[in-house]
Amino acid sequence: MEIIISNSSGVPIYEQIKEQIKTEILSGVLKPGENLPSIRSLAKDLRCSVITTKNAYEELEKEGYIKTVPAKGSYIADINIELIREEQLKNIERFVENAVFLAKRNGVSKKELTEIINILYEEDEK
Amino acid sequence: MKGFIKKDILMMRSNLKILLVLFVLYIVMDFQGNSSLSFFLPVCSVVSMLSTFSYDDYNHWTSYAVTLPNGRRNVVKSKYITTFILLFLMSLCVGVFSSIIYVTKHYAINFSFIFENLFGSIVGALFVLDFMYPMIFKMGIEKARIAIFVGVFSIIILGGILIKYVDVSALSFLFSFFHGYGGILIFIIMMIFLSFLSYQISMLFYRKKEF
Amino acid sequence: MKYALEVKGLGKKYDDFELKDIHFSLPTGMILGFIGENGAGKTTTIKAILNMIQLDSGHIKIFGCDIKKETELAKEEIGVVLDDMFFPEILTPKDINVIMKDIYQNWDQTLFYQYINDFHLPLKQAIKTLSKGMRKKLEIATALSHHPKLLILDEPTAGLDPIARSEVIDLFRDFIQEKDCSILLSSHITTDLEHIADYIIFINEGTMLLSKTCDALLEEYGIVKCKEKEFKQIDKKDKVRFRKNRYEYEILIENKKEFKKKYPSSIIDKITLEDLMIFMLKGEVEK
Numbered sequence: 001m002e003i004i005i006s007n008s009s010g011v012p013i014y015e016q017i018k019e020q021i022k023t024e025i026l027s028g029v030l031k032p033g034e035n036l037p038s039i040r041s042l043a044k045d046l047r048c049s050v051i052t053t054k055n056a057y058e059e060l061e062k063e064g065y066i067k068t069v070p071a072k073g074s075y076i077a078d079i080n081i082e083l084i085r086e087e088q089l090k091n092i093e094r095f096v097e098n099a100v101f102l103a104k105r106n107g108v109s110k111k112e113l114t115e116i117i118n119i120l121y122e123e124d125e126k
Numbered sequence: 127m128k129g130f131i132k133k134d135i136l137m138m139r140s141n142l143k144i145l146l147v148l149f150v151l152y153i154v155m156d157f158q159g160n161s162s163l164s165f166f167l168p169v170c171s172v173v174s175m176l177s178t179f180s181y182d183d184y185n186h187w188t189s190y191a192v193t194l195p196n197g198r199r200n201v202v203k204s205k206y207i208t209t210f211i212l213l214f215l216m217s218l219c220v221g222v223f224s225s226i227i228y229v230t231k232h233y234a235i236n237f238s239f240i241f242e243n244l245f246g247s248i249v250g251a252l253f254v255l256d257f258m259y260p261m262i263f264k265m266g267i268e269k270a271r272i273a274i275f276v277g278v279f280s281i282i283i284l285g286g287i288l289i290k291y292v293d294v295s296a297l298s299f300l301f302s303f304f305h306g307y308g309g310i311l312i313f314i315i316m317m318i319f320l321s322f323l324s325y326q327i328s329m330l331f332y333r334k335k336e337f
Numbered sequence: 338m339k340y341a342l343e344v345k346g347l348g349k350k351y352d353d354f355e356l357k358d359i360h361f362s363l364p365t366g367m368i369l370g371f372i373g374e375n376g377a378g379k380t381t382t383i384k385a386i387l388n389m390i391q392l393d394s395g396h397i398k399i400f401g402c403d404i405k406k407e408t409e410l411a412k413e414e415i416g417v418v419l420d421d422m423f424f425p426e427i428l429t430p431k432d433i434n435v436i437m438k439d440i441y442q443n444w445d446q447t448l449f450y451q452y453i454n455d456f457h458l459p460l461k462q463a464i465k466t467l468s469k470g471m472r473k474k475l476e477i478a479t480a481l482s483h484h485p486k487l488l489i490l491d492e493p494t495a496g497l498d499p500i501a502r503s504e505v506i507d508l509f510r511d512f513i514q515e516k517d518c519s520i521l522l523s524s525h526i527t528t529d530l531e532h533i534a535d536y537i538i539f540i541n542e543g544t545m546l547l548s549k550t551c552d553a554l555l556e557e558y559g560i561v562k563c564k565e566k567e568f569k570q571i572d573k574k575d576k577v578r579f580r581k582n583r584y585e586y587e588i589l590i591e592n593k594k595e596f597k598k599k600y601p602s603s604i605i606d607k608i609t610l611e612d613l614m615i616f617m618l619k620g621e622v623e624k
Contacts, residue, residue, distance in 0.1 A: 134431075190417070195442075
């Protein structure tokens with residue numbers, strides 16, 4: 001598991017932790033049933049406060065990505081990644097639908113639209 | 127509590143050299159004059175004990191000690207017990223050396239003379255210390271030192287006035303009263319009572335003291 | 338939730354200073370940091386918790402026990418570092434071990450020597466020969482060596498260089514790995530606290546100005562920079578404090594999200610505890 005915390009990004013640290021663990025779960029790096037480090041050891045390794053990691057885990061649990069057993073620790077919940085992926089794809093489709101609709105109405109060609117998507121995609125990866 | 131006593135004793139280690147030099151000096155003086163060694167015990171025990179208080183205050187050990195288990199009680203208790211230990215050790219040394227000096231001087235031994243001298247100096251030391259401790263615990267060593275100085279000074283002046291205007295020989299019955307083993311017993315009881323009283327007063331002050 | 342420390346309505350009056358209604362609780366397993374200027378009342382609060390001063394009002398509970406009734410009960414379980422209060426300086430670290438063995442039932446000699454070794458402290462040199470940083474490390478080693486459950490630390494990083502400070506902070510992180518171990522610490526080096534404290538209490542002139550989780554403070558508060566025209570358009574109640582520079586206004590705001598909704602074109606900078614302290618103490622309140 002890899003987590004990179006940026007102190008200057010302006011995104012709250014607990015959210016950075018949450019999102020990165022989520023990404024690792026969805027990309028299959030973290031597998032269902034796998035143990036997560038305790039909130040204390042994670043806080044120590046990330047050099048943040050215990051309450052921050054606690055918040056991140058609590059949110060992840062609320063969203064169903066992880067399960068916590070008192071006195072034992074947290075592990076990745078037995079979620080169906082395919083299902084989540086499908087749902088997310090549907091979400092994306094909805095947004096793209098809007099984009100295509102706007103493009104067509106304003107005379108933006110398919111090529112121009114894919115260009116925009118390409119640029120945005122690459123920008124994010126930088 | 128043992129820890130607190132150990133601390134005081136470990137601190138006195140740094141005075142040990144000076145004490146030894148003084149001890150030798152007093153022995154030399156004792157050979158020449160008469161029983162100077164009996165002054166060693168009250169002077170050096172008082173100085174040693176006061177120096178432990180000074181070190182304690184200088185690094186705010188007294189404040190730190192309050193945060194340790196049973197801190198307040200142990201600070202007071204340990205000072206009194208350290209005092210007794212110190213007086214005991216010093217009287218052993220003084221007793222042994224006075225005997226040796228007496229024997230080399232007189233080719234005989236007079237235990238009651240040595241004992242009375244020693245006893246007198248222990249009583250003197252204990253009296254001063256029992257008097258000082260409550261003041262130190264109340265106001266800290268710096269202020270207490272001034273108070274003690276004023277106290278001792280006024281006693282000397284009062285004594286001077288007393289000797290000048292009062293017929294001292296009239297008081298001699300007092301001295302005869304304290305003479306002999308009965309007198310020693312009375313002194314012992316008095317000293318125990320005084321130490322107990324001093325301890326209780328110190329404790330009373332220290333229990334409420336703020337740091 | 339179990340609490341390592343509960344403080345309620347703490348009050349103490351001196352001739353020239355008054356501590357008023359200090360109240361907070363420290364859940365077990367957490368770190369609480371005091372911030373504030375020198376003389377704001379951090380040390381006085383700590384002294385009250387350690388029963389070094391008599392309270393005028395209020396209650397303090399350590400591990401659920403009232404410290405007035407059961408003064409000595411908790412002390413075995415507390416490790417203390419106080420600013421400038423320690424062993425007489427003619428003693429050596431080795432002496433401290435000899436003494437402390439008889440003071441704490443749980444004194445761990447091996448652990449103490451381990452710290453001495455890790456910190457590269459001389460064992461047989463008098464404390465007075467040690468540098469300020471070394472002394473502080475010795476104090477911290479002493480406070481940790483009887484396996485306390487609660488650390489109470491007044492300026493534990495004062496006088497340490499950045500490397501030593503990070504070493505010490507890491508030590509506190511190790512300490513907190515045990516679920517039932519908690520820390521209360523004060524510091525005016527706020528960056529130390531930012532990376533370790535779960536809760537922050539900001540004390541000024543004897544009263545509490547702020548008491549929140551550190552995350553909430555850093556997320557909710559922010560700084561807005563703007564020109565005079567924009568400054569006038571912002572509601573008075575949205576400006577917690579402000580500072581006027583020659584070329585711009587800087588405004589401390591307490592709810593970034595709401596502010597962004599209300600004034601979408603504003604640029605909000607993130608805040609540090611230091612900014613927060615400076616704004617709260619030096620910034621102006623709009624009348």
